[in-house]
Amino acid sequence: MNLNTITELKRPSSLADIGVWRDGYSFLAGGTWLFSEPQVAVDTLIDLESMGWTSLSATESGLEIAATCRVAELHAFVTPPAWQAASLFHDCINAFLMSFKIWNAATIGGNICMSLPAGAMISLTAALEGVCTLWPQNGPPREVSVVDFVTGDHQNVLQHGELMRSIHLPASALAKRAAMRQVSLTQLGRSAALVLATVAEDGSDFLLTVTAATPRPIQLRFTAFPTTDELRHALDRRLPLDAYFQDVHGSAAYRQHITPYLAEQIRAELA
Ligand SMILES: Cc1cc2nc3c(=O)[nH]c(=O)nc-3n(C[C@H](O)[C@H](O)[C@H](O)COP(=O)(O)OP(=O)(O)OC[C@H]3O[C@@H](n4cnc5c(N)ncnc54)[C@H](O)[C@@H]3O)c2cc1C
Structure with missing residues (x-):
């Protein structure tokens, strides 16, 4: 308009x-x-396009994503073979409810700064342990993890006039194995729940990330690979009914029901 x-x-x-x-x-x-x-x-x-930032830079330390990188550019990016978890790029982008126009125009930073529960680029970068670099109006740049950046539905830690410059995905997270599940109430609808996990090759450092079902991303980290019961109990402890998001895309009760179900599917896939 x-x-x-x-x-x-x-x-x-x-x-x-x-x-x-x-x-x-x-x-x-x-x-x-x-x-x-x-x-x-x-x-x-x-x-922000006139800032001329390089969209994507892969180095030994990981992937630097400019806030202005378009979703379509990330989709087309060819990652090093060692970055197994980069399979989540396509999984999450495909979970993002978008038209052709949004696919080609929306940026990774714009999606994170919108801070909507169904922000699939939030899901992706939170699961891959992303760290945002923020440029305050007055003061030196500061770094905030994506999981701490989003504080609620359409809420985040950006201060007045503060700019998101980039998101860094560490190579250590990109090298892990990964799995993702997503559900919507309607075909191609907005996500009711989008759950992801990454795990190191030896089965340690299992990191579960719950998004879309909750107003902000929630992470549960397990040093050793969790059993079905350990995962279920940890989720129940961390996410009581009132911690789930409720809107036309799913009731809190539905989201509380579906989240452990998806988490267990992911656990079984990565086991
Ligand atoms: C039909 C439709 C469906 C949509 N579906 C979804 C969906 O499923 N999930 C979802 O999350 N969103 C959805 N959206 C909302 C929106 O399109 C996306 O969140 C998109 O990723 C926003 O990115 P953008 O680059 O277009 O941001 P913009 O529209 O340009 O900006 C969004 C907001 O972020 C601020 N901003 C942008 N970049 C920065 C930066 N670098 N630093 C500081 N502030 C910044 C802007 O000032 C603005 O307030 C949808 C929108 C439409 C119209």
């Missing part, structure tokens, strides 16, 4: 070009959410 409150479009090449942050400013990434509803409080869009 046309945003008829916008009077200025800034195309900065650095943070300094943006100047002092004020109410009415908004960062523009892919624009798939920004242009999907009226933004009456916004008069100036700050287009």
